[in-house]
Amino acid sequence: MAELLVILPTRAAVLLLFFATVSGSTGPGSRESRGSSRIPSQFSEEERVAMKEALKGAIRIPTVSFSHEESNTTALAEFGEYIRKAFPTVFHSNLIQHEVVGKYSHLLTVRGSDPSLQPYMLMAHFDVVPASEEGWEVPPFSGLEQNGFIHGRGALDNKNSVMAVLQALELLLIRKYSPKRPFFIALGHDEEVSGTKGAQQISALLQTRGVQLAFLVDEGSFILEDFIPNLKKPFAMISVTEKGALDLMLQVNMTPGHSSAPPKETSIGILSAAVSRLEQTPMPNMFGNGPLKKTLKLLANEFSFPTNIILGNLWLFRPIVSRVMERNPITNALVRTTTALTMFNAGIKVNVIPPLAQATVNFRIHPSQTVHEVVELVQNIVADDRVQLHVLRSFEPLPVSPSDDQAMGYQLLQQTIQSVFPEVKIIVPGICIGNTDTRHYVNLTNGLYRFNPVFLKPQDFSSVHGINEKISVESYQNQVKFIFELIQNADTYSKPVPHQHEL
Ligand SMILES: CCCCCCCC/C=C\CCCCCCCC(=O)N[C@@H](Cc1ccc(O)cc1)C(=O)O
Numbered sequence: 001m002a003e004l005l006v007i008l009p010t011r012a013a014v015l016l017l018f019f020a021t022v023s024g025s026t027g028p029g030s031r032e033s034r035g036s037s038r039i040p041s042q043f044s045e046e047e048r049v050a051m052k053e054a055l056k057g058a059i060r061i062p063t064v065s066f067s068h069e070e071s072n073t074t075a076l077a078e079f080g081e082y083i084r085k086a087f088p089t090v091f092h093s094n095l096i097q098h099e100v101v102g103k104y105s106h107l108l109t110v111r112g113s114d115p116s117l118q119p120y121m122l123m124a125h126f127d128v129v130p131a132s133e134e135g136w137e138v139p140p141f142s143g144l145e146q147n148g149f150i151h152g153r154g155a156l157d158n159k160n161s162v163m164a165v166l167q168a169l170e171l172l173l174i175r176k177y178s179p180k181r182p183f184f185i186a187l188g189h190d191e192e193v194s195g196t197k198g199a200q201q202i203s204a205l206l207q208t209r210g211v212q213l214a215f216l217v218d219e220g221s222f223i224l225e226d227f228i229p230n231l232k233k234p235f236a237m238i239s240v241t242e243k244g245a246l247d248l249m250l251q252v253n254m255t256p257g258h259s260s261a262p263p264k265e266t267s268i269g270i271l272s273a274a275v276s277r278l279e280q281t282p283m284p285n286m287f288g289n290g291p292l293k294k295t296l297k298l299l300a301n302e303f304s305f306p307t308n309i310i311l312g313n314l315w316l317f318r319p320i321v322s323r324v325m326e327r328n329p330i331t332n333a334l335v336r337t338t339t340a341l342t343m344f345n346a347g348i349k350v351n352v353i354p355p356l357a358q359a360t361v362n363f364r365i366h367p368s369q370t371v372h373e374v375v376e377l378v379q380n381i382v383a384d385d386r387v388q389l390h391v392l393r394s395f396e397p398l399p400v401s402p403s404d405d406q407a408m409g410y411q412l413l414q415q416t417i418q419s420v421f422p423e424v425k426i427i428v429p430g431i432c433i434g435n436t437d438t439r440h441y442v443n444l445t446n447g448l449y450r451f452n453p454v455f456l457k458p459q460d461f462s463s464v465h466g467i468n469e470k471i472s473v474e475s476y477q478n479q480v481k482f483i484f485e486l487i488q489n490a491d492t493y494s495k496p497v498p499h500q501h502e503l
């Protein structure tokens with residue numbers, strides 16, 4: 001049965017009861033008790049002001065993840081209190097069950113009036129990477145509004161999504177909307193340090209409850225503008241897969257000694273040569289495999305001659321296109337496993353030949369490769385037995401989620417983009433070059449989609465984890481509108497009838 005709500009759980013009695021309980025928390029005559037009729041996404045001036053003020057307040061709480069071991073737990077707890085106060089209707093609704101998972105993450109289970117419909121999940125995270133004040137136009141945790149922009153760490157990554165999801169639901173509930181399709185909201189507190197305490201625990205909890213999701217939506221892609229030369233129109237990229245990752249530590253041990261009589265080679269020299277070989281020998285170009293072909297085919301029509309012909313005939317022009325893509329760091333990341341030398345430690349004193357040198361390399365693995373293949377390639381490139389390789393952490397690229405006309409999550413996102421952003425005429429599936437919390441949910445659904453309904457230019461991309469991160473007030477209000485529409489679209493979605501030849 002395709003529209004299974006849950007695979008019947010043994011330990012899920014509570015959840016099932018919760019979903020199955022007759023809806024209608026606001027009494028007879030309300031819209032809630034009448035079921036889900038469409039509510040226009042129009043917000044009063046007062047609501048718009050409240051929306052942006054709520055986001056500013058969220059940015060002011062410094063929920064920084066410093067490392068796996070260290071985060072600002074006081075701020076994480078404060079954030080929990082903050083959202084409860086900012087969205088009282090959500091947190092008091094008897095349509096919604098709220099649980100704190102892994103001490104600081106939040107799982108909201110929203111009951112649908114039709115429990116036979118398979119639930120979906122909206123995801124976001126509220127931890128942020130550190131930010132010192134250096135280089136910022138305004139302090140990173142000030143949430144100041146200037147020239148129509150709300151500034152601060154988390155404005156794009158990813159407090160905007162946390163707040164927009166809760167805000168949209170708050171506004172729907174205030175208007176007495178009663179969702180038909182059940183859904184979950186998962187708000188992680190440690191995505192920036194890999195999500196093992198937040199998203200991974202939420203996923204484990206839902207698995208014990210036997211939940212299977214129709215699809216989920218998380219951060220990871222945007223409505224992109226000016227990312228491709230000669231493509232002036234914005235295009236929405238819904239990432240349907242995500243690169244894998246490998247953190248590899250390279251280590252060289254040599255006998256220490258007096259620097260006045262150095263050996264021919266030191267641990268530092270040997271390691272430097274090895275990492276330099278890695279940097280100078282890019283991983284193979286995998287262009288032609290994976291979802292990028294579909295991305296380019298859909299984009300082809302938007303270019304003028306001759307680019308349209310070149311992109312439309314990759315069977316012939318593949319070598320040229322793949323070489324052009326290699327030239328830019330972002331498009332290069334789409335065609336291969338990338339190699340980034342990120343840490344280097346060696347030496348203890350200026351006149352001591354160091355015994356130990358260590359370097360850490362961060363690889364982002366192309367969807368057509370595996371962790372094992374990359375380790376083998378590294379061994380061949382380094383080709384020096386004195387250099388030991390230690391895998392610190394790794395995971396495979398994520399499966400490719402469907403983007404055909406039967407793929408509910410993809411279709412719902414597409415339909416909502418078309419209605420909220422009618423100026424965006426191009427919607428393409430893509431590859432997420434960074435990692436998100438979605439990887440913790442692969443057992444719950446094959447519909448993993450990464451999309452933020454926000455316009456992004458290359459300079460905005462640099463502000464994510466960089467300086468002067470900001471979102472325009474208009475952009476944020478549109479993000480709320482998008483979620484407001486998406487929730488309602490999920491309630492009215494019906495699978496298209498397959499074409500004759502597909503039957
Ligand atoms: C032809 C088409 C052109 C397409 C241009 C694509 C542009 C890319 C635009 C947006 C990509 C945004 C990716 C953002 C998601 C990244 C989130 C993030 O930073 N995650 C961390 C997670 C992580 C991983 C490992 C750790 O030890 C800690 C955290 C990341 O580093 O990936």
Ligand SMILES: [Zn+2]
Pocket residue numbers: 125157158191219
């Ligand atoms: Zn993020």
Ligand SMILES: [Zn+2]
Pocket residue numbers: 129157192465
């Ligand atoms: Zn991030």
